[in-house]
Amino acid sequence: MRIFRGALAAVAVLGSVVAPEAGAEPQFPDLDGFTAVDAEGYRTYSAYMTTGWQFATPGGVLCRIQKNSRAGFASLACWGAFPGVAGGESSIELDKASAPSAPVFAKSDRQGYGYKNLGLPGKDDLIPLAKKDYPVLAPGQKIVAAGAGAATTCAVGDGGLTVCQMEKAASDNEDGWRHGFVLSPEGSWTF
Structure with a gap:
């Protein structure tokens, strides 16, 4: 019986060493x-x-x-039926102005519209989405959008996985x- 208790104690100690920590941060996939x-x-x-790249995932996200070469602005927005969110959130946005804060999932009505046509008098109406403008990223x-502002990379994996990151290298300023x-x-999670 002592041997059994000793073995049980050793397993318990070893298990606490090799078991992942509860609540540990998930790992971002290697792009x-x-x-x-x-x-x-x-x-x-x-x-x-301003230049824009658009894509759709096989799951419909x-x-x-967007990049603005003069202002150094960079932004990323995704919307649609997100997997792995509990509250029905359907959009997420990240831009150079909002960093260094992590993006936040939100509910959105963007499913039928791409963006607002702002900046022109009388032209602040919503412009309907054209699915042909969103080629599928398999x-x-x-897709990597480097250049002005932050470097942005989005990738699509198997099983409904979509990952995106925006990264700005440190500078003197x-x-x-x-x-x-x-x-x-x-x-689904943010960082």
């Missing part, structure tokens, strides 16, 4: 394991110093990356930061 697509195939609009692929999100049926 190096995804194949980069030619971003030009996803560039769907360009306006004065729509995403837009599982195993990633500004601290660096990295934020993003994971959409997954096993649980």
Whole structure:
């Protein structure tokens, strides 16, 4: 009986050493394991110093990356039926102005509309989505939008996984930061 208790105690101690810590931060997927697509195939609009790339996931989530080369602005927004969220949230946004805060999931009515046509007198109406403007990013692929502002990378994995991150390197004038999100049926989260 002593041997059994000793073995049980050893297993309990060993189990506490090798078991993952409860509530540990999930790991962001390694983006190096995804194949980069030619971003030009996803560039769907360009306006004065602003370029945009748009894509859809096989599960129907729509995403837009924007860069403004003059202002150094970068933004990322995704919306749709998100897997792994409990409260019905359907949108998430991240931009250089909001960093270094992690993005927050929100409820949105963007499902039928892409964006507001702001800046022109009398033209602040919602513009309907055109699904053809959102080429599908297939599982195993990633899109990288570098250049002005923060570098933005989004990737699609198997089983409904979508991951995006925006990263700004440190400079003499500004601290660096990295934020993003994971959409997954096993649980969606931000960082």
